[in-house]
Amino acid sequence: MADHSDNNAYWAANMRIIKISLVIWFIVSFGFGIILRPLLAGIPVGGTDLGFWFAQQGSILVFLVLIFVYAARMNKLDKEFGVDE
Amino acid sequence: MDQFTLNLLVVGATFALYIGIAIWARAGSTSEFYAAGRGVHPVMNGMATGADWMSAASFISMAGIIAFGGYDTSAYLMGWTGGYVLLAMLLAPYLRKFGKFTVPEFIGDRFYSPTARLVAVICLIVASVTYVIGQMTGVGVAFSRFLEVSNATGLYIGAAIVFLYAVLGGMKGITYTQVAQYVVLIIAYTIPAVFISLQLTGNPIPGLGLFSSDVTTGEPILSTLNGLLADLGFASYTEQHDTTLNMFLFTMSLMIGTAGLPHVIVRFFTVPKVSDARSSAGWALVFIALLYLTAPAVGAMARMNLINTVYPNGTTEAPLAYDARPDWVSNWEKTGLLTFDDKNGDGLINYVGDAGANELDVNRDIMVLANPEIAQLPGWVIALIAAGGLAAALSTAAGLLLAISSAVSHDLIKGRLNPAISEKNELLAARVSMAVAIVVATYLGLNPPGFAAQTVALAFGLAASSIFPALMMGIFSKTINNKGAVAGMLAGLGITLLYIFLHKGWFFIPNTNSFTDADPLLLSIKSTSFGAIGALINFVVAYFVSKSTGAVPAHVVELVESIRIPRGAGSAQDH
Numbered sequence: 001m002a003d004h005s006d007n008n009a010y011w012a013a014n015m016r017i018i019k020i021s022l023v024i025w026f027i028v029s030f031g032f033g034i035i036l037r038p039l040l041a042g043i044p045v046g047g048t049d050l051g052f053w054f055a056q057q058g059s060i061l062v063f064l065v066l067i068f069v070y071a072a073r074m075n076k077l078d079k080e081f082g083v084d085e
Numbered sequence: 086m087d088q089f090t091l092n093l094l095v096v097g098a099t100f101a102l103y104i105g106i107a108i109w110a111r112a113g114s115t116s117e118f119y120a121a122g123r124g125v126h127p128v129m130n131g132m133a134t135g136a137d138w139m140s141a142a143s144f145i146s147m148a149g150i151i152a153f154g155g156y157d158t159s160a161y162l163m164g165w166t167g168g169y170v171l172l173a174m175l176l177a178p179y180l181r182k183f184g185k186f187t188v189p190e191f192i193g194d195r196f197y198s199p200t201a202r203l204v205a206v207i208c209l210i211v212a213s214v215t216y217v218i219g220q221m222t223g224v225g226v227a228f229s230r231f232l233e234v235s236n237a238t239g240l241y242i243g244a245a246i247v248f249l250y251a252v253l254g255g256m257k258g259i260t261y262t263q264v265a266q267y268v269v270l271i272i273a274y275t276i277p278a279v280f281i282s283l284q285l286t287g288n289p290i291p292g293l294g295l296f297s298s299d300v301t302t303g304e305p306i307l308s309t310l311n312g313l314l315a316d317l318g319f320a321s322y323t324e325q326h327d328t329t330l331n332m333f334l335f336t337m338s339l340m341i342g343t344a345g346l347p348h349v350i351v352r353f354f355t356v357p358k359v360s361d362a363r364s365s366a367g368w369a370l371v372f373i374a375l376l377y378l379t380a381p382a383v384g385a386m387a388r389m390n391l392i393n394t395v396y397p398n399g400t401t402e403a404p405l406a407y408d409a410r411p412d413w414v415s416n417w418e419k420t421g422l423l424t425f426d427d428k429n430g431d432g433l434i435n436y437v438g439d440a441g442a443n444e445l446d447v448n449r450d451i452m453v454l455a456n457p458e459i460a461q462l463p464g465w466v467i468a469l470i471a472a473g474g475l476a477a478a479l480s481t482a483a484g485l486l487l488a489i490s491s492a493v494s495h496d497l498i499k500g501r502l503n504p505a506i507s508e509k510n511e512l513l514a515a516r517v518s519m520a521v522a523i524v525v526a527t528y529l530g531l532n533p534p535g536f537a538a539q540t541v542a543l544a545f546g547l548a549a550s551s552i553f554p555a556l557m558m559g560i561f562s563k564t565i566n567n568k569g570a571v572a573g574m575l576a577g578l579g580i581t582l583l584y585i586f587l588h589k590g591w592f593f594i595p596n597t598n599s600f601t602d603a604d605p606l607l608l609s610i611k612s613t614s615f616g617a618i619g620a621l622i623n624f625v626v627a628y629f630v631s632k633s634t635g636a637v638p639a640h641v642v643e644l645v646e647s648i649r650i651p652r653g654a655g656s657a658q659d660h
Contacts (some may be wrong), residue, residue: 007646007649007650010649010650011649014649018174018175021170021174022170022174025167025170029163029167029336029340030333030336030337033159033163033336034159034329034332034333034336035329035333037325045296046295046296046297046298046305046306046307047296047304047305047306047307047308047309047311047323048296048305048307048308048323049323052156052159052307052323053296055156055159055162055163056156056159056162056295056381057162057292057295057378057381059162059163059166059167060162060163060166060370060374060377060378061374061378063166063167063169063170063370063374064367064370064371064374066170067169067170067173067174067363067366067367067370068364068367070173070174070363071173071360071363071364071366071367074178074360074363075360075363078360078651078652082652083650083651083652084360084651084652085358085359085360085651085652085653
């Protein structure tokens with residue numbers, strides 16, 4: 001088992017990855033899909049605009065990428081700190 | 086072979102498959118019953134999570150709601166997928182490391198309080214029972230149409246089958262059955278969508294077809310649809326009609342509700358390692374996205390096909406005569422879920438935006454099931470969609486009943502009333518509580534507070550306001566104490582329940598409501614969107630109560646530190 005300060009550093013690194021991921025999570029769904037949609041109204045996508053696309057499909061695709069990137073980065077982090085199984 | 090026989094054959098074959106798997110993989114111990122022995126592969130678990138979680142609401146109801154609501158209903162799409170990001174990063178890996186059987190068990194240990202565990206059990210039961218009501222509504226719709234019986238009879242048949250099925254299962258049986266149910270439901274959902282997308286746009290992938298051009302007009306189909314809707318006086322499909330505030334809060338409630346639903350969380354207790362819990366959330370979302378990327382296309386295309394059916398010569402010409410209505414219209418009329426009222430007595434089906442003049446009322450819950458018939462697809466596709474809808478409802482109902490019964494038998498009876506209970510009696514208690522839950526859900530399913538997806542949305546609000554904040558604070562804070570957690574959960578659940586009852590009627594009994602969602606109590610916040618506010622209140626109350634009542638004991642701080650580190654989860658595998 002790694003010592004206490006290592007565990008704190010591991011947790012801090014995890015929190016940093018989570019924060020970045022959640023900012024992206026928020027921007028693509030609540031941002032592009034809802035609040036910022038009027039700003040994206042000028043970009044046409046198949047009979048409607050980019051905001052509509054993000055709200056109905058784009059955000060889901062980004063969510064998928066986010067989870068797998070998070071899982072991969074955490075696996076790497078687990079090995080670096082020697083806390084993997 | 087007629088359609089009815091074909092339906093019976095296909096549905097019967099899938100049921101035989103599920104029951105066969107349930108018997109093959111039945112649980113032999115409490116570890117297998119509650120957590121499938123913690124030996125499920127992450128991809129397999131992701132698929133089972135997809136089936137567990139994609140319910141009658143996702144399969145039957147959601148595309149219908151999108152068809153009639155357009156852009157505003159994007160909240161369902163984002164909300165029910167975005168929650169998996171929160172699960173993967175904020176809850177699943179740490180709860181897997183904790184390594185116990187139920188969600189209330191974690192809350193009880195982390196907040197070193199049997200009261201907190203009891204409150205969590207109450208929150209879990211309220212949210213899960215509300216969720217089961219949504220499933221029962223969906224089961225009733227599917228059975229009533231395909232077995233050609235009334236909605237109520239359909240509900241009774243559905244309840245009986247769900248009950249049989251859940252009692253056979255246990256988590257191990259349920260998991261492997263859900264894998265089969267996922268395969269059935271995704272095939273059933275995709276095949277008709279591919280046919281319809283090819284008919285309308287020439288593109289075989291429905292998700293891309295949605296943004297492609299109509300084969301007859303050459304215009305993008307969403308523009309064509311908007312044009313048809315405008316001709317008939319309906320609201321535009323792609324514009325926003327809801328307020329931004331309500332849409333924001335509704336999406337947020339669905340997201341944190343997804344992450345807080347106990348029957349979804351316990352799925353991540355079944356994988357062998359912490360890293361598997363993270364990737365399993367990703368695989369779950371892959372399998373869910375296959376349906377969710379298709380659903381908006383199904384919604385828009387179903388609406389177009391409905392309009393084209395009623396107005397065969399275009400929206401500027403006279404609509405179809407009632408006597409010339411296609412078979413699917415008369416079939417659905419028998420269920421009472423589609424009604425025609427010839428208000429102006431001209432014998433034509435006037436389907437228009439003005440509620441006073443509109444003569445055709447289509448229940449949103451029938452759109453997906455009726456879709457293959459509306460598009461005149463072959464009989465076996467119609468039978469397949471019946472099997473898919475039932476797979477979706479049954480798999481979710483089984484998962485929910487397991488969550489409810491394990492809360493009662495493991496947390497309430499073993500954890501509180503009778504810690505010395507034998508394993509055999511604990512399983513018996515689990516089955517009896519399943520029976521009670523399903524009777525209550527059936528009664529409420531007969532008098533549902535909304536369409537299946539809306540009822541389910543309420544359950545998400547309840548999970549969002551009570552369970553999600555408690556779990557998150559339990560993992561990410563070392564200062565929230567027992568009193569803070571209990572006060573937070575009670576405040577969040579209480580105020581959300583109050584807001585829902587004020588709008589939907591006390592205990593969902595019709596006509597006891599003081600407000601309606603069309604004219605809500607606070608700003609433009611509908612009762613389905615209030616979960617996010619409830620969660621915020623939960624966080625705030627827990628923070629201030631903890632601050633004024635003292636520190637968390639050292640052994641609990643150690644517990645929090647240990648669940649944050651993945652190593653050692655395997656040792657919790659067999660206990």
